[in-house]
Amino acid sequence: MAAERVINFGAGPSALPISVLEEATQGLLNFQGTGMGIAEISHRSKEFQAFLSNLESNIRTQLDVPPTHRILFTQGGGSGQFSAVVLNMLARYRLLHPERTAEETVMDYVVTGSWSKKAAEEARRLGGGRVNVVVDSRAHSKDGKAFDNIPPHDAFRFSEDPAFIYYCENETVDGVEFSHEAGSPASFPFDILKRDTLVPLVADYSSSFMCRPIPRLADHAIIYAGAQKNIGPAGLTILIVRQDCIVDVDAAAKLGAAPVPITMSYKTLADAGSLYHTPSVLPIYIAGLVLDRMQKHGGMKHYEETNRRKALKVYDVLKEGEVAGVFRSKVQEGARSWMNVVFEVVGADAEKEFLDGAEKRGMKGLKGHRSVGGIRVSLYNAITEQEVDKFVEYAREFITERGA
Numbered sequence: 001m002a003a004e005r006v007i008n009f010g011a012g013p014s015a016l017p018i019s020v021l022e023e024a025t026q027g028l029l030n031f032q033g034t035g036m037g038i039a040e041i042s043h044r045s046k047e048f049q050a051f052l053s054n055l056e057s058n059i060r061t062q063l064d065v066p067p068t069h070r071i072l073f074t075q076g077g078g079s080g081q082f083s084a085v086v087l088n089m090l091a092r093y094r095l096l097h098p099e100r101t102a103e104e105t106v107m108d109y110v111v112t113g114s115w116s117k118k119a120a121e122e123a124r125r126l127g128g129g130r131v132n133v134v135v136d137s138r139a140h141s142k143d144g145k146a147f148d149n150i151p152p153h154d155a156f157r158f159s160e161d162p163a164f165i166y167y168c169e170n171e172t173v174d175g176v177e178f179s180h181e182a183g184s185p186a187s188f189p190f191d192i193l194k195r196d197t198l199v200p201l202v203a204d205y206s207s208s209f210m211c212r213p214i215p216r217l218a219d220h221a222i223i224y225a226g227a228q229k230n231i232g233p234a235g236l237t238i239l240i241v242r243q244d245c246i247v248d249v250d251a252a253a254k255l256g257a258a259p260v261p262i263t264m265s266y267k268t269l270a271d272a273g274s275l276y277h278t279p280s281v282l283p284i285y286i287a288g289l290v291l292d293r294m295q296k297h298g299g300m301k302h303y304e305e306t307n308r309r310k311a312l313k314v315y316d317v318l319k320e321g322e323v324a325g326v327f328r329s330k331v332q333e334g335a336r337s338w339m340n341v342v343f344e345v346v347g348a349d350a351e352k353e354f355l356d357g358a359e360k361r362g363m364k365g366l367k368g369h370r371s372v373g374g375i376r377v378s379l380y381n382a383i384t385e386q387e388v389d390k391f392v393e394y395a396r397e398f399i400t401e402r403g404a
């Protein structure tokens, strides 16, 4: 079966480890000897609840999540959280400042790519507060239009007392990511948090969750991610929420905050142990198997080292291609994503030729997002170093054939 599989460099849903898929097929037939498949067994059964609790502690251990934060599981993906974050954080702010009007309530959005832009649009659409764009990285790009950089820290204009500060750690479409290197000008300006550590900092980690440790995790109020890039199939959303951000949204509504749909309230999820309604059992199961496997392989340290090497290999060959006039990187140095490498192939029809050649060699999912075009190589956890080597070998051949 494995021999027929291609190398899937797609941006999500994306590749999963073969060993996990094979184990999951067994679980579909008979989950942990219960005689029922995972998609058939009750989510209230002791077997499933134990599985869920193991998944939670696996995330807690591997990411070193402190006891100040809850780990919650829900549905609705990253887009669902674009709305849920706003509703829960505005409810919290209303409870803290019942006298403030919507005009006096500010939500700070750091816009560094297509997804954070979309999140800010949803906040505007929901109302209940003003959106302050802390920075829009397009203003710092080479052509004034592209999301191709992380702006310098002195360009960030935070509000005095925002209801929350929002950013997207890895912009999947644009291939832009905050650097984790200490002292890098492209790192997130965490030092602003020193002013008031309780201003909730919210991060969308959808496409970089569990690919390496999360810097300053404890300083975040909310970290969320859809499972479908690094750890499982679509349908599962993971939230890491600081306790003070789990608020009584109904009490806030009585003070004038917008009502929060019950399944979007973090308090509902927390009080019910993420089982208020039927959870996405199959994605939870597969994510659990992936996390067990990750733990066995050495957890975040192992993945950080491997993912660093994978990204370096691809960026190195990209540089060779640039020197030869065959490739053109779309992202400025320092802000380049480890998970999604985006570039252009120079010349008429060259991109199609590159994609066709890759497909002939069993590599798929390399076409850039429809909104920006070009090539995108997604290097999520399930992509092995050998698979990256295969891509690099092909890219090098392509450079030799087409180079000046």
Ligand code: PLP
Residues within 6 Å of the ligand: 012, 076, 077, 078, 079, 080, 115, 168, 170, 171, 172, 173, 204, 205, 206, 207, 226
């Ligand atoms: N945020 C980021 C960084 C993403 O990459 C995506 C999807 O690819 C989303 C949010 C939206 O997630 P979903 O499709 O799960 O709603």
